[in-house]
Amino acid sequence: MYALILLILGFILGFFTRGLISKPTYQQKKRSYYRPLTHQQKLQLKSFHQTDSDRIRELNLLSTNESSFLRLLKQTFIDFDVAIKQKRFIILDKDKMPCAIFEYRDGTQAIKLVDKEDGIPLHLYKGLISSSELKIDYQNIISAYK
Template identity: 45%
Template sequence: MGIAIFCLILGFIIGYLFRDSRKETNAPNTKARPNTRNVYLSYNERQRAKLQHYSDADRIRELNLLSPNESKFMRLLQHQFQHELLIIKDRRFYIADQDRYPIAIFEYRDGSKELKVQDVEDGIPVFIYKAILSSDAIAEDYLFMKNNNSARK
């Protein structure tokens, strides 16, 4: 029994020393995302970059990170904005037109008291919801967006 324990300890020591003595191989770069960014993006390119995912895995990961209430909110948005694209990135819901240009941003935050706030970010309306509101509140925002878009044209 003593010899087995001695061999086991000796094996761990030799393995540890062997691991440190071997040459390191050139490991492939494990970073999936490039860190370089073009600083000189135009306004339109910056807006489209808000909606782009690096890969489908990132897009699916964003969907899996949604809480149950955020998923319900997403379904309310999908029901209201049937003719636009709904893109989820950084826990924000972007409503985009057919050219994948953002026309509105929705945010959902969990809470016990209902709250709805409207703001503007880079010329795009941002609607922040706290707690689940009825679909009537989203329908009001939809009409507000349609009226603003028709006024711009």
């Protein structure tokens, strides 16, 4: 019985003396403000990989037709870099900013479509691997780029 009373008395005294002991002063937490990305930062994120292994993994996922399409892109766009992200071929200028996006899909019927995504021309090739079509797109991109 005495042990129970002493235990309860110890809890009560501990509760009240806890407030008397000086608490360590905590530094005020730095507030992190959410700053939305600018349009230019979003465009740069389209083409950058976190690591080299991610870039290599993207290259390994390409099919044989996509690999040959990539070779044609690199031959056509000599002055530009070609980045691959999510099976999309992104043409980068000297400042590493995307100036065109190419996408290749396998198919039985040859189709070529041009659209815009975030202000960047998106060229979709389906079942069509043609260096002459790529040269036409190259001329259009160069004329719009100047």
